[in-house]
Amino acid sequence: MKNVNTEISTSKENDRVIEYAGLSFYIIYNTDSLKTDDIVFYDAVIIQAGDPEFTRHIITRIRGHFNPEHYLKPVLLLNQSSLKDPYINLIDGTLYSLEQIKLILPSVQNILLRIKDLTFTSSLSYEALIIQKTISFMYSRNIDKMKPNVDFNSGIGYNYPILSVNFSRKEEHQVLNIIKTMTEEKLITKEFHDSVYLCNNCTSGYMSYREVCPKCNSSNAVSQDIVHHFPCSYVGPIEDFKNQIDDELNCPKCNKTLRHIGVDYDKPSIVNDCLSCGHRYQDFNVKAKCMNCQFDNEVEELKKSTINVISITKKGQVMAVNGYVTTSRDLQEIKGTVKLDTFTTMLKYEVERLKQTDGKSNLAVLHLKNSGEAYSKMTTDLQKTMLNFLIQDIRKNIPTSSIITFYSSSTILISLNDLPLKIAKRLTQDIVDLMTALIETNFKDMVVSIDHSVKPVSNKLSGELQIQQLVKDYF
Ligand SMILES: [Zn+2]
Ligand SMILES: [Zn+2]
Ligand SMILES: [Zn+2]
Known part of the structure; x- marks a missing residue:
């Protein structure tokens, strides 16, 4: 058995490694590379x-990595300075001395334990990879909610901790696309936090807003008050009322001296003079110059985006544990399947149709229990090939009117229309046998475990509800 040290000590082999309670802590000094x-x-x-500069570099390097051995590593700061x-x-x-490792040990142990729950697969797309990373990080830290932070260095003005670290400032707007996909996939829920306005040309959020001349777009202008003299009704810029000698204002029309604002005159508005083109105007245009690409946006044309607080769902946690391989967009590329949305809509029509006729239709679900294990053994290309292969084989065995969709990368739904339940069940069993054979031939040492179930489509319940009932045991 490994000797568990009960006191904090330096490793005999490496003096930058601290050992305590069976764990090893690697120290990175700020003089290191x-x-x-x-x-x-x-x-x-x-x-x-x-x-702080060095610390940021190291944290970005570790958390921005794509290997879970790096990005999920517990990281502690010693003598934390003014890191914001x-x-x-x-x-x-954070630790103020190495002695405090004792205090922080339980939370480090907890993270390491939760990491053991996770399955890591090679994701079908870059987007799926970032999603896997995000839900894995949130799961391992037991983070339910991720709040965006105002950040001057962020390309969109807000930083989402484990998401933004994967993108350069210029690409950071992609974080919002990923959050959108995660919401569509029901891995997270979101709630409104703030709005940001992004450049229409490059999607950066760092703008300089200026009041400009409506004729030549220059912001080089001077403004002055417009004066309305009540006794004679004269209206004109204040310069018409001024003289060279004193501060008195005299009306250019009736020559009277102006006395009290609100009594004999007022200032109803202002007028602007463009110093570039000489144009005199009352209303500015407001333009937003992008500090990234210098494009001068009309404010109406800025892209308004919502910044949300995100919360991981039960499905998100399950997907972190089982391994997240793909977004539904990736799966759309698999020939012979339709999007889950389309599938749901078609099922809705089928439910309507069954109300009119006394036909019999069925809904089948196939769920590969250890798909994370299977996917983790495949490269991205092989995954795509396998999935295509699998779907083509399934299609050969079912009537052409049947519709197939991926509920997730481990769960397939098939709608088998106009068939008696008995036949639908037999066809589904055939597919299970076929999938089992296919996997066993390709992965010699893998034990295949496919759950399946077939239910007649009811004309009493919505299609969406029937799908939920069918897959609920798997999520
Ligand atoms: Zn721009
Ligand atoms: Zn002008
Ligand atoms: Zn006057």
């Missing part, structure tokens, strides 16, 4: 955080 490759050999990382949000959300604790 920016390489973090070695961290995979240790349970946790301690960054000596004297230099958003990086503070990417670390797991």
